[in-house]
Amino acid sequence: MLLLFLRCIQAYFLLLITKKERRSCLVIPQFQIYGGTKTYFNSLIKFLTEENYRITVMLSANQLDDEIKKLQSTHSFVIEIVEFDVWRTRFQRPLLNRINKDYLTYQMRELIFFWKALKTKRASMLVCSISNPEELLFLFLSPIRVLYVLHTATMDRMDKFKRILLNICLSRHRQIVTVSNFAKRYVLKNWTAGKNGKYIQVVHNYYQPNLDCTELTTNGTPVILTIGGTASYKNPFFWTEVCKEVARKYKKPIHFIWAGDGPLLEECRANVEDCPQIKFIGFERNVENLYKNCSIYFQPSLYESHGIAVLGAMYHQKPCVVSNRGGMQESITNNDTGYVVDIDNIDSAVEALISLLKDASLSEEMGKKAKNRFDRLFTIEQWKNKMGVILN
DSSP, X not given: OHHHHHHHHHHHHHHHHSOOEEEEEEEEEOXXXXXXXXXHHHHXXXXXXXXXXXXXXXXXXXXXXXXXXHHHHHSOEEEEEOOSOOOOOTTSSOSSSGGGHHHHHHHXXXXXXXXXXXXXXXXXXXXXXXXXXXXXXXXXXXXXXXXXXXXXXXXXXXXXXXXXHHHHHOBTTEEEEESSHHHHHHHHHHTSTTOOGGGEEEOOOOOOXXXXXXXXXXXXXXXXXXXXXXXXXXXXXXXXXXXXXXXXXXXXXXXXXXXXXXTTHHHHHHHTTTOTTEEEEEOOSOHHHHHHTOSEXXXXXXXXXXXXXXXXXXXTTOOEEEESSGXXXXXXXXXXXXXXXXXXXXXXXXXHHHHHHHOHHHHHHHHHHHHHHHHHHOSHHHHHHHHHHHHO
């Protein structure tokens, strides 16, 4: 342990004294094959390229697909495949505990690994795009500029040692970027004990349509749409019960579509086998067509840091019904651009959806207001401006 600690100190000082290139940047992203974190990574690379950074991206082998290769062909950045395990979650535990000696050892090895990489690249900035809270958090100890972009809410309280260390590290050059005020509040509550708020920035997500998607036609039947992975926090079984109740009360032909892969997909499909108007269609790349042909967007998640799919619906002028949990309330204003409903009460969501189905003029008016709000707050231009302020 002592030898490893000395190696860690050595790696730190070698990085500290290395002459940095002003526009050299190392990016460590977490993302799955599809989803908002991957979309964010693509946008981040394009943005840093426009800012004239020399970019090196560290990926695991399963992250490198044809889409990333295509991005590399149009934007100049270097990819390094890392066999180091960047997907672990086990360090979300107290470290100053005798039974956690092996975790602390692994953490020091991680720091040595990345500090050597930063030294080799002569990087002046490190950007971590993180979907699992606390992962790679110790990279705040790096003696260079650090942006830690956090895509999820920090629902668990950080142990005291890491909280003290994080508060010491946070500064104008080492900042956390969250995607909503909701997410920032939880960082302050569970990570920094209310301190260093000025170094925890909020840059809302944005939505940009895929103009290459082929537009399909529908038969005009109203469609209630949801897009997202079938994970438990997305609340798919609540969604199913609401849809069944809407179908029972509305009486007219209607379709319900949930687009997205995920761990609960087959269970969700089995749960609606007796309801042909409710479909879990799995992953769908052509989301623009789904948005264009839906009547209402419905997102009853147990929590969302922000919700890019909701922004897509707003862009397409669709009224939205969302849960009263998390950052979606920063997008949808109740009784204005849609409805914010209590997901502890199925009737609340059912009534909101049926009121929009029965009142076409109300639905159209809310959709237009949603688009106006989107144009004011959630375009790529606004995202770039805010990121530019943080970088500069």
